[in-house]
Amino acid sequence: MTKVATNTEWYRIFLHAAENSNLTKAAQTLHMTQPSVSYAIKQLEDELGIKLFDRLSKGVRLTYEGEALLRHVRQAFEELETAERSMKQRLQLNEGILRIGANGAIIKHFLLPMLDAFHERYPGIHIQLSQERTDLILDRLKKGTLDIGCVYLPVSDEEIEIVGSDASPYCAVVGKAFADWSREPVSAEQLAKLPLLMLSPGSSTRSFIEDWFRHQGIEAEADFELNSLDMLAEFTERGYGVSFLPRAYVEPRIADGTLVELRTEIPLPDRRIGVAIRKHSTPSMAAKSFLELIIR
Numbered sequence: 001m002t003k004v005a006t007n008t009e010w011y012r013i014f015l016h017a018a019e020n021s022n023l024t025k026a027a028q029t030l031h032m033t034q035p036s037v038s039y040a041i042k043q044l045e046d047e048l049g050i051k052l053f054d055r056l057s058k059g060v061r062l063t064y065e066g067e068a069l070l071r072h073v074r075q076a077f078e079e080l081e082t083a084e085r086s087m088k089q090r091l092q093l094n095e096g097i098l099r100i101g102a103n104g105a106i107i108k109h110f111l112l113p114m115l116d117a118f119h120e121r122y123p124g125i126h127i128q129l130s131q132e133r134t135d136l137i138l139d140r141l142k143k144g145t146l147d148i149g150c151v152y153l154p155v156s157d158e159e160i161e162i163v164g165s166d167a168s169p170y171c172a173v174v175g176k177a178f179a180d181w182s183r184e185p186v187s188a189e190q191l192a193k194l195p196l197l198m199l200s201p202g203s204s205t206r207s208f209i210e211d212w213f214r215h216q217g218i219e220a221e222a223d224f225e226l227n228s229l230d231m232l233a234e235f236t237e238r239g240y241g242v243s244f245l246p247r248a249y250v251e252p253r254i255a256d257g258t259l260v261e262l263r264t265e266i267p268l269p270d271r272r273i274g275v276a277i278r279k280h281s282t283p284s285m286a287a288k289s290f291l292e293l294i295i296r
């Protein structure tokens with residue numbers, strides 16, 4: 001990019017002089033003295049090496065090159081005015097973009113209520129939401145293509161900062177076909193004898209469940225590997241086995257009897273949902289406002 005060596009104020013003075021066709025009138029508009037305006041025009045002409053005005057007895061007239069420069073300068077100042085208006089709109093949250101990435105279960109029961117409140121309060125903010133795995137969300141945060149990530153903890157990344165967190169209880173559920181299993185607390189060893197329904201390998205939720213089994217000396221092997229919580233719940237309802245899902249997600253199904261919660265001898269620990277941002281990065285006005293809402 002070519003460096004602009006000329007004083008921007010000279011262009012502002014040039015613009016007013018051209019629009020008034022008179023240096024004295026330009027000086028009055030700018031609250032300057034006429035000699036100061038004349039000096040600035042002379043400095044600009046010397047810097048560019050081009051004569052911009054013909055001096056007349058009753059004012060000034062643009063040269064051919066001056067007319068050409070005026071078109072560019074007028075457009076440049078119009079762009080600056082537009083930019084300033086945009087910054088004021090962004091400051092007032094009348095416009096802007098909010099880019100969020102989150103896991104599926106987090107979206108529905110943690111993020112969506114706050115998005116609804118934010119969208120109602122600031123309808124001019126354009127919201128972009130991506131449902132992705134934790135590793136992809138963190139990568140996009142570091143690249144600057146997301147403002148905020150809502151992910152399951154823990155997260156170990158020197159470039160990522162967790163600015164807030166919340167608990168997400170999990171539970172084991174089965175369909176009516178296995179309802180008898182709910183009569184007494186069951187061990188991890190007993191659960192492992194049931195067909196296990198899990199998310200696909202690589203998901204943090206699957207690792208969470210496998211770790212729970214492993215801490216009790218069981219290497220759990222999935223019989224069904226599905227790619228969404230909806231699919232897990234659907235197959236569980238149909239009696240294909242046991243799955244481990246966020247309590248907030250399955251509570252309505254437990255209430256209507258389509259799913260049955262199993263009591264485990266060793267309770268499943270709560271998962272932590274973290275609000276992640278890129279370290280040493282100033283959030284946009286929209287992102288800053290949403291962060292204040294989500295972590296208060």
